[in-house]
Amino acid sequence: MSEVKYKFGECIGKGNFGDVFKATDKTTKKVYAIKVINLDCSEDMGSLIQEIRFLSLFRSPFITRYCEAFIDDIQMYVVMEYCGRGSCSDLLRVVKRMSETLAAFVIRETLKGLHYLHTQQKVHRDIKAANILVTDNAEVKVGDFGVSGEITDTHIKRKTFVGTPFWMAPEIIARKKYGGYDERVDIWSTGITTIELVRGVPPLLDQDPMKMVFQIPKCEPPILKGDKYSRYIKLFVKDCLKMEPKDRPTAQSLLRHPFIMNALFVEFAKLVESVKRHQTRNPKTPKVPRYKIPLDWVNEDDLIHHQKHDNPNWDDKRIEWDFETLKSLRQGPIGKQDYIDVKSSIGNGSNMQIDTVGVTLVALNSLRGAMAKAAAVNNNINSHNDKTSLVEPKSPRLCTGEVLYFCLQRVYLRAKSKETKRTVLELINVLLQYEDSNPGLSAAIVEEILKFGKQNGSSLEDTR
Numbered sequence: 001m002s003e004v005k006y007k008f009g010e011c012i013g014k015g016n017f018g019d020v021f022k023a024t025d026k027t028t029k030k031v032y033a034i035k036v037i038n039l040d041c042s043e044d045m046g047s048l049i050q051e052i053r054f055l056s057l058f059r060s061p062f063i064t065r066y067c068e069a070f071i072d073d074i075q076m077y078v079v080m081e082y083c084g085r086g087s088c089s090d091l092l093r094v095v096k097r098m099s100e101t102l103a104a105f106v107i108r109e110t111l112k113g114l115h116y117l118h119t120q121q122k123v124h125r126d127i128k129a130a131n132i133l134v135t136d137n138a139e140v141k142v143g144d145f146g147v148s149g150e151i152t153d154t155h156i157k158r159k160t161f162v163g164t165p166f167w168m169a170p171e172i173i174a175r176k177k178y179g180g181y182d183e184r185v186d187i188w189s190t191g192i193t194t195i196e197l198v199r200g201v202p203p204l205l206d207q208d209p210m211k212m213v214f215q216i217p218k219c220e221p222p223i224l225k226g227d228k229y230s231r232y233i234k235l236f237v238k239d240c241l242k243m244e245p246k247d248r249p250t251a252q253s254l255l256r257h258p259f260i261m262n263a264l265f266v267e268f269a270k271l272v273e274s275v276k277r278h279q280t281r282n283p284k285t286p287k288v289p290r291y292k293i294p295l296d297w298v299n300e301d302d303l304i305h306h307q308k309h310d311n312p313n314w315d316d317k318r319i320e321w322d323f324e325t326l327k328s329l330r331q332g333p334i335g336k337q338d339y340i341d342v343k344s345s346i347g348n349g350s351n352m353q354i355d356t357v358g359v360t361l362v363a364l365n366s367l368r369g370a371m372a373k374a375a376a377v378n379n380n381i382n383s384h385n386d387k388t389s390l391v392e393p394k395s396p397r398l399c400t401g402e403v404l405y406f407c408l409q410r411v412y413l414r415a416k417s418k419e420t421k422r423t424v425l426e427l428i429n430v431l432l433q434y435e436d437s438n439p440g441l442s443a444a445i446v447e448e449i450l451k452f453g454k455q456n457g458s459s460l461e462d463t464r
């Protein structure tokens with residue numbers, strides 16, 4: 001373990017690839033944000049570091065600066081400019097939704113950042129409120145460009161469930177059909193982010209992300225409906241969300257859009273101030289990082305949070321699940337239609353090339369592969385008349401193991417926070433990977449739950 005020039009403070013965010021920490025340069029005392037990415041394999045690290053070096057040459061007041069990157073063990077540390085107010089998604093957590101003038105300001109600055117990136121031949125690929133950062137002085141900066149995208153191009157990310165597809169342009173999902181994609185994917189995501197800012201959530205957030213992946217390239221683009229929105233914002237969203245990428249305006253031309261003319265810095269600065277006051281009155285408990293960093297790199301005051309993930313008895317009392325949806329989920333046994341939906345959404349993916357979506361092609365393939373293997377194993381067991389097997393291989397519905405993934409998808413929908421959703425996706429991913437090499441685990445879990453249900457049916461009432 002090497003000496004580092006930074007002292008790590010609290011964990012301020014958790015992304016798909018790792019945690020973000022506030023950190024201080026021990027000599028200059030300057031504060032930075034450091035993204036810690038768990039790479040799990042070393043071969044891609046060199047090219048990632050190269051990429052960060054390249055990105056660190058970028059200079060624009062509308063993008064967060066990359067300062068440097070280093071590696072320790074299997075983790076890469078990306079040192080970035082610190083944006084003290086976090087992301088626009090953090091702001092939305094407090095204010096729920098933004099007025100059109102506020103959203104116009106955020107989008108204007110985002111478009112300036114995108115214009116800069118596009119002139120540098122860089123496509124962001126992941127524009128969403130969570131990647132639009134805000135400084136203490138109410139400056140808005142595009143963050144997280146490059147890093148996530150570059151990881152996408154390595155096998156690290158392809159093995160993993162990443163993000164959610166709600167902001168994703170159709171051509172990223174159906175690359176073959178569109179013959180690739182370019183910077184205009186960022187214009188699509190800007191349209192979705194505009195809706196997210198004024199409504200608090202992107203369109204179709206209540207949908208199953210697995211189904212979304214297949215629907216985005218097929219369905220009509222989302223529109224911003226309702227009398228409370230001006231025709232300018234509706235038109236702006238419509239212009240960004242053109243199915244055909246060549247019909248979308250460039251970032252530069254969108255800067256002259258009538259909606260953008262509404263942008264008011266003063267309003268936004270007031271909002272940032274009021275959120276700051278709110279956060280001072282209700283300080284956030286620092287997040288417990290997912291990945292360990294060497295404890296002697298950590299500031300003493302923050303040690304406790306870094307150590308929590310080592311403590312299996314750590315009891316975080318936050319209620320993470322949307323129990324309101326419990327009733328609708330309990331309306332009776334899951335219908336056949338539900339099963340078919342799951343199957344058909346998996347089946348529809350076969351002719352699509354999927355990249356950085358909530359459910360990757362690899363994950364879907366491994367689900368299919370794992371299930372095929374599990375079915376084969378079960379068939380084999382049954383053909384040998386092994387009476388202990390509960391699996392009906394010729395069942396017209398899902399095989400036993402698939403039920404687990406179906407249920408986990410529903411659990412995903414019930415999770416309230418983004419972080420919990422991610423954890424559920426990770427769980428699905430871990431199961432899929434294990435299932436791939438050792439078919440039968442998912443079926444065994446479902447069988448045990450079914451057995452338990454049969455034996456203890458009445459005691460399975462609401463035990464929450």
Ligand SMILES: Nc1ncnc2c1ncn2[C@@H]1O[C@H](COP(=O)(O)OP(=O)(O)OP(=O)(O)O)[C@@H](O)[C@H]1O
Pocket residue numbers: 012013014015016017018019020033035064080081082083084085086087089090126130131133143144148163
């Ligand atoms: N430079 C920064 N300054 C201050 N806070 C930051 C900075 N970068 C990220 N954060 C905080 O960390 C959170 C998580 O960021 P991160 O980029 O890891 O996640 P994400 O964008 O949600 O997911 P992904 O891994 O797909 O990029 C942000 O929402 C923000 O609150």
